């Protein structure tokens with residue numbers, strides 16, 4: 001079992017320290033869980049429990065799950081079976097508010113809102129509380145769900161006040177939506193989890209969040225290294241290759257380090273134990289300012305968004 005001191009980010013209201021890298025149970029694991037519906041939401045999939053145990057073994061203590069992944073039970077089982085005290089983990093979960101993807105409607109699994117969702121989560125995961133609970137996305141209205149964004153946030157505040165989650169936040173919220181929450185909130189979101197990488201630097205959201213003490217978490221941080229995501233011959237290819245040689249690291253480490261050094265918390269995932277362990281080397285080197293800036297500047301010359309394009313490119 002790996003034992004290491006993981007750097008942390010601090011959350012403004014609670015002062016809680018959140019491990020500065022998280023292991024996701026979405027995308028890849030979500031696909032596996034959805035493709036093998038024998039297990040569904042209520043039964044753990046042995047291969048997934050194994051993956052999460054390997055991630056814990058590699059040193060991950062920050063685990064990211066969500067109602068729509070169907071992986072709550074798998075993550076919860078891995079945590080239980082690890083034998084490691086609950087207090088050493090940071091567990092994030094998200095309310096499934098429903099989705100419109102590729103022209104298809106996916107209904108919310110908890111249409112009465114986040115409160116219903118977290119109650120189910122805690123029961124499934126055998127937990128008394130979460131470290132962080134998020135509204136997964138703003139893709140709902142009173143017509144598609146039974147709550148508005150404002151009403152959902154009020155439920156989030158109740159969740160916080162009742163101690164069901166130590167911290168509350170959002171995901172995939174842009175600045176206008178954060179401002180909508182600010183108008184009605186007693187407690188501001190502590191976190192906004194968004195797609196963030198060198199080809200999607202989200203300056204407006206990140207600057208706004210930093211100004212308002214909201215920690216940004218990055219999903220899909222490795223995107224620039226995958227030609228099946230961004231296509232071939234992209235502007236950073238040569239620079240990434242050169243800097244990997246200079247720092248003697250693999251591209252995944254360079255990309256994660258850029259995210260971390262930009263003050264954003266990377267969420268990554270892998271099914272490969274060697275890669276899981278290797279991830280922690282992001283804390284063993286530092287990009288020199290000119291290299292960090294060059295990555296940032298050249299990254300800005302190409303745009304790629306993998307998730308929720310229709311929503312983010314919308315016209316109000």
Ligand SMILES: NC(=O)C1=CN([C@@H]2O[C@H](COP(=O)(O)OP(=O)(O)OC[C@H]3O[C@@H](n4cnc5c(N)ncnc54)[C@H](OP(=O)(O)O)[C@@H]3O)[C@@H](O)[C@H]2O)C=CC1
Pocket residue numbers: 023024025026027028064065136137171172193194218219220221222223250252267268269270271272275307
């Ligand atoms: N809030 C939201 O709306 C969203 C949240 N998320 C969260 O963020 C997490 C991470 O997102 P994701 O897009 O998967 O993140 P990444 O960009 O980190 O991509 C992970 C993928 O990269 C592969 N990979 C990892 N290391 C390497 C390597 N060295 N070489 C080649 N391939 C590698 C992994 O495959 P392999 O198994 O082969 O290593 C895995 O499939 C999700 O699990 C989820 O928890 C994700 C999307 C949306």
Ligand SMILES: O=C1Nc2ccccc2C1=O
Pocket residue numbers: 025026027030066068099
């Ligand atoms: O990890 C994720 N993969 C997804 C696919 C569709 C909608 C949300 C997500 C995630 O959060």
